[in-house]
Amino acid sequence: MKKVFTVFFFCFFIYALCQKVELKKVTDTSQTFTGEIAGIPIKIELNYTGIVDCHQYQHYVDGWYYYDKYKKRIPLTGIYDYYGNLSLYNFGTKQKQKSKLLKEQITSLQKVEETDEIAQKLLPLEYFIFEEVNRSKYPVSGHFYLGKKIHPVKLSTGNVMIYRLNNDLFLPNNKKINTYDFINKAGGNELISYASGENGNRVLLYFEQTSNFNACGRCGASEGEKGYRVLYFTKDWNYKNYQEFLIESCLENIYDATKIKSKDRQTIQYKIGKSDSTPAHTLTVDIKNASVVKSK
Incomplete structure (x- = not known):
């Protein structure tokens, strides 16, 4: 029985390792x-x-x-x-x-x-x-x-870009995606958490990035874009789409968000005032469940 339990635990341990999500930043x-x-x-x-x-x-x-x-x-x-x-x-x-x-x-x-x-x-x-x-x-x-x-x-390529801020997400089932390819070129992502639900899997990212990738023009080289992104995947970890939630933005004129952490630090709330493009609202970041809810 002990041997059976040991084998079971080993297999479970290997499976758990295979389900790990990691983010690695490499600048080309x-x-x-x-x-x-x-x-x-x-x-x-x-x-x-x-x-x-x-x-x-x-x-x-x-x-x-x-x-x-x-x-x-x-x-x-x-x-x-x-x-x-x-x-x-x-x-x-x-x-x-x-x-x-x-x-x-x-x-x-x-x-x-x-x-x-x-x-x-x-x-x-x-x-x-x-x-x-x-x-x-x-x-x-x-x-x-x-x-x-x-x-x-x-x-023999479909992309001749030389300089790239790669943010590689390594996913279960030996899958990998690069946020550079489907979000934007500015990088700046940090992995916060990931979770599974009835409709598939989610990955929660926090980001801080330049407002305008060019140093000239409106908000040029400003570090004013900050917020969260929730990436949605199928149960087999095939990418579907993502949502972005800003807590600070030079481009959208969003500033002075009030941050409130829960006692267990599993939930963060941001009170965000009215901006040029959005009414006042609240963002509730659920770290454990890798989700963000926007409410009035």
């Missing part, structure tokens, strides 16, 4: 892509080296590419923007000097749109152009220019 500042130029296999590695002016969605990138057959790295420099435009240039023996000149001339969102025109005046030996990449389309397609020759180029 470089990406490696495989692909092909006119059917010839290549590899491209790009590194984020800074933002253009105050625009977080427009990045300077440096890196290299090589043909798989030779593995000789050919340097690249260029610009990536949020809309999927990626321009990469090789200037030969003057790569370092001309890369610096290119970046010095691209200092605004408007200049990003003129990247190729500016680069051509610096006489690149070869270059890649990917325009208006559809992030749901795989593979990513573009063109490779070598002298007067133009070749089709493909990257």
